[in-house]
Amino acid sequence: MTIATHLDSKYISRGELxxxxxxxxxxxxxxxxxxxxxxxxxVSVEGDALDSNRFASMASSTQALADAVARELKLGxxxxxxxxxxxxxxxxxRVDGHPLILAALFTDKGTIGKSLAATRRTxxxxxxxxxxx
Amino acid sequence: xxxxxxxxxxxxxxxxxxxxxxxTELLPPGHPLFASLVRALPAGLIAIALTRQLPTGGWWWKSxxxxxxxxxxxxxxxxxxxxxxxxxxxxxxxxxxPLIVAALIVVILRQAAPWRLIAWGMVGVLGVxxxxxxxxxxxxxxxxxxxxxxxxxxxxxxxxxKHWGKPPEMSALGYAGWLLTAGGLFLLPITVLAEGFPASxxxxxxxxxxxxxxxxxxxxxRCGLRASAPSPSRRLRCSDYFxxxxxxxxxxxxxxxxxxxxNLSDLPSHWQRSLGAKWPVDRTKDPHKPLNGLKAHxxxxxxxxxxxQHLCGHFLPPPKRGAISLQLGRTCFSKQEPKNTLGGRNxxxxxxxxxxxxxxxxxxxxxRTLSEIEVVSTEAANSDRDTADKPTTTVALDYGEISVNxxxxxxxxxxxxxxxxxxxxxxxxxxAEGLLLLVNADAENPVDTAIEYVKEFYALYERGGIVIGxxxxxxxPESLIEEYANALAxxxxxxxxxxxxxxxxxxxxxxxxxxxxxANVELKQAVAANSELTSGRAR
Numbered sequence: 001m002t003i004a005t006h007l008d009s010k011y012i013s014r015g016e017l018x019x020x021x022x023x024x025x026x027x028x029x030x031x032x033x034x035x036x037x038x039x040x041x042x043v044s045v046e047g048d049a050l051d052s053n054r055f056a057s058m059a060s061s062t063q064a065l066a067d068a069v070a071r072e073l074k075l076g077x078x079x080x081x082x083x084x085x086x087x088x089x090x091x092x093x094r095v096d097g098h099p100l101i102l103a104a105l106f107t108d109k110g111t112i113g114k115s116l117a118a119t120r121r122t123x124x125x126x127x128x129x130x131x132x133x
Numbered sequence: 134x135x136x137x138x139x140x141x142x143x144x145x146x147x148x149x150x151x152x153x154x155x156x157t158e159l160l161p162p163g164h165p166l167f168a169s170l171v172r173a174l175p176a177g178l179i180a181i182a183l184t185r186q187l188p189t190g191g192w193w194w195k196s197x198x199x200x201x202x203x204x205x206x207x208x209x210x211x212x213x214x215x216x217x218x219x220x221x222x223x224x225x226x227x228x229x230x231p232l233i234v235a236a237l238i239v240v241i242l243r244q245a246a247p248w249r250l251i252a253w254g255m256v257g258v259l260g261v262x263x264x265x266x267x268x269x270x271x272x273x274x275x276x277x278x279x280x281x282x283x284x285x286x287x288x289x290x291x292x293x294x295k296h297w298g299k300p301p302e303m304s305a306l307g308y309a310g311w312l313l314t315a316g317g318l319f320l321l322p323i324t325v326l327a328e329g330f331p332a333s334x335x336x337x338x339x340x341x342x343x344x345x346x347x348x349x350x351x352x353x354x355r356c357g358l359r360a361s362a363p364s365p366s367r368r369l370r371c372s373d374y375f376x377x378x379x380x381x382x383x384x385x386x387x388x389x390x391x392x393x394x395x396n397l398s399d400l401p402s403h404w405q406r407s408l409g410a411k412w413p414v415d416r417t418k419d420p421h422k423p424l425n426g427l428k429a430h431x432x433x434x435x436x437x438x439x440x441x442q443h444l445c446g447h448f449l450p451p452p453k454r455g456a457i458s459l460q461l462g463r464t465c466f467s468k469q470e471p472k473n474t475l476g477g478r479n480x481x482x483x484x485x486x487x488x489x490x491x492x493x494x495x496x497x498x499x500x501r502t503l504s505e506i507e508v509v510s511t512e513a514a515n516s517d518r519d520t521a522d523k524p525t526t527t528v529a530l531d532y533g534e535i536s537v538n539x540x541x542x543x544x545x546x547x548x549x550x551x552x553x554x555x556x557x558x559x560x561x562x563x564x565a566e567g568l569l570l571l572v573n574a575d576a577e578n579p580v581d582t583a584i585e586y587v588k589e590f591y592a593l594y595e596r597g598g599i600v601i602g603x604x605x606x607x608x609x610p611e612s613l614i615e616e617y618a619n620a621l622a623x624x625x626x627x628x629x630x631x632x633x634x635x636x637x638x639x640x641x642x643x644x645x646x647x648x649x650x651x652a653n654v655e656l657k658q659a660v661a662a663n664s665e666l667t668s669g670r671a672r
Binding site: 002004005006036037038039040053054056057058060061062063064065067068072099 | 509510511512513514515516517518526528529530549551553554556557
C-alpha cells in the first residue's frame with residue numbers, strides 16, 4: 001500500500017531538516033509549510049497560531065491557479081508565486097521532482113526579493129536532502 | 134438573453150400602456166379618432182423620412198393591411214374603450230388577447246392549439262379581472278364592443294405579422310414607419326368626416342399628444358417590430374405577458390393593487406438551441422422509464438413524487454399534496470441583471486453555474502462534458518487515494534463555458550470537493566446563480582453528504598437554485614434516489630430541489646440537469662423580481 005505523501009516519514013524528516021534553517025535565511029519569515037500539491041501540510045515551521053491545514057489548502061489552490069494561468073498563456077513552467085499584500089507577502093515555490101510545494105509567509109520587514117531567494121534556496125536544500133537518501 | 138434589449142423592449146408596452154391615464158387625464162374628451170391620428174401619422178412619417186425605404190411587391194398591401202389592423206382600426210377602438218370604460222374593464226378585455234391569439238394560431242397558422250397559452254390567457258383574464266375590476270364597474274356596450282374588437286384586430290395583426298415575417302431588406306424602423314403611415318392615412322378621412330378636430334388644444338393636451346405620439350409610439354415602433362422574429366409563440370407570450378400588467382398599472386386607482394403576472398409558460402428556448410436539448414421531454418408514454426439513464430424526483434415539503442409528463446417541470450408545492458404543477462420558464466423582462474465578472478467593465482451578460490460535490494463525484498468530468506471550450510483545470514496529484522482512488526484532484530477550480538449566443542455565456546465553475554478547500558466554495562459561490570450538486574451514489578453516506586452540501590450552499594439555493602445529480606447510481610440499489618428525496622424533505626421541508634440520476638460523461642444527462650437548474654434559477658429570479666415590484670408599489 002502506498003503511503004500518502006504527507007504521511008511519508010521520508011518527506012516529514014527531510015522537510016523538518018530543510019525548514020529548520022529557513023528563519024536564518026530570512027528573519028522576516030512568519031510561517032512556512034511544506035505541502036503536497038493537493039493541499040496537505042507535510043511539515044510546518046514558525047507561527048503556531050496559523051492554521052497550517054488552511055494555509056496549505058490555500059497555497060495549493062493558489063499554486064494551481066498560477067500554474068493554470070501560465071499554462072493557458074503558454075508561458076512555460078511556472079517558477080514561483082508571490083502574493084504581496086500590505087502587511088506581508090507569501091512566496092511559493094515547487095520542489096523539483098516531487099509533488100511538493102514550499103509556501104512561506106513573510107512580514108513586511110523584509111524585501112520580497114530576499115524572501116524569494118530564501119524560499120528558493122530552502123526548496124533546493126530540501127531537494128538535495130531528498131536526493132541524498 | 135440580451136438583458137438590455139429585453140429591458141428596453143419592456144419599456145415599450147409599459148410606456149404604451151399609459152394610453153389610459155393620458156387619454157382620460159390630459160386629452161380633450163370626445164376625440165378618440167383625432168388622438169389616434171396624432172399618435173400614428175406623425176411618428177410614421179418621421180420614421181419613413183429617417184429610413185427612406187419603400188416596400189416592394191406584395192408588401193405594399195401587406196403593410197396597408199397590417200397598418201389598418203394594428204393601428205388604423207386598433208387605435209380608435211382602443212381610445213373608444215378608454216373613453217367609455219373604466220380602466221379595469223378595459224384592461225380585462227385587453228387581457229383576453231392571448232385567447233384570441235391562440236384561436237388565430239389554430240385558424241390561420243394551422244398549428245396545434247397552444248393549450249399553455251390558452252391556460253395562461255385565462256389565468257391572465259381572471260387575474261387582471263380580480264385585481265382591477267370593482268363591484269362598481271360600469272359596462273358600456275359600445276365600449277365593450279370597441280375593446281373586444283380592438284383586441285381582436287391587434288391579435289389578427291400580430292398573427293399576420295408573424296405569418297408574413299418582415300419585408301426583405303427593410304429595417305424595422307422603416308417597416309414600422311409604413312405601418313404607422315398606412316394606419317394614419319386610413320384614419321385621416323374617417324377622423325375628418327366622423328369627428329373633426331378639437332376646437333381647442335390646451336397645454337396639457339399638447340403634452341398628452343406629444344407623449345403618446347412621440348414617446349410611447351416611438352418606443353413601440355422601436356421595439357415592437359423586433360418581435361417579428363421567426364419564433365411566433367415566444368414573442369406572443371412576451372407580448373401577452375405585458376398586456377395584463379400595463380393597463381392596470383396605468384390607472385392610478387389600482388396602482389397599489391397592481392400585481393405583476395408572471396408568464397411562466399415559456400422554456401428557455403435559446404438555451405435549448407444552444408445546448409441542443411429536447412425540452413421539455415415528453416414522457417407521457419412511460420413516465421417512469423429513465424431517459425438516457427436519468428431518473429428524477431422532485432422534492433418539497435416532505436413529499437416525493439416520480440416525475441410525470443415533463444421530466445423536469447413538475448414540482449410539488451407545499452403544503453398541499455401534489456396538485457399544482459409549475460411549468461418552468463423564463464421571464465420576458467423581470468429577470469435580474471446578471472452579474473459581471475469584471476466588476477462592471479465587461480457588459481456581456483453571463484450566467485455562472487457552480488458545480489460542487491464530494492471528491493470523485495464527477496464535477497470535472499461534467500464540466501468537460503458540457504463545456505464548449507477546453508476546460509481550465511487545476512488538477513494536482515491526489516494524495517488521498519483512500520477517499521477517491523484517482524490520480525489527480527481539483528484543488529482550485531475547473532472552468533468551462535457554453536455560449537448561448539454572441540453576447541451571452543454560461544460560465545461553469547467546478548469547486549474542489551474536499552472541505553479543506555471550502556474557501557474556494559465561498560469565493561466562487563459569490564458569483565454563482567445556481568448550483569449543480571453532484572454526489573456519487575456509491576460513496577459512503579451519500580445521502581448525508583448531499584444534505585451537508587445543500588446546507589453549505591443554502592444561500593445559493595435561496596438566491597438561485599440547486600439541482601442534485603446522483604452519479605454512479607447504477608452501482609447502488611434502485612431505491613436510493615427515494616432515500617435522497619425523503620431525507621432532503623425531512624431535513625429541509627421547505628426546499629425545492631430536483632434530484633436526478635445522471636452520468637457525468639453524458640452530454641444529454643448533464644444538459645438536462647443544467648436546463649433544470651437554469652429553469653429553477655430563472656423562475657426564482659422572476660418571482661423575486663415580481664415580489665420586489667409588488668412590495669415597492671405597496672410602499
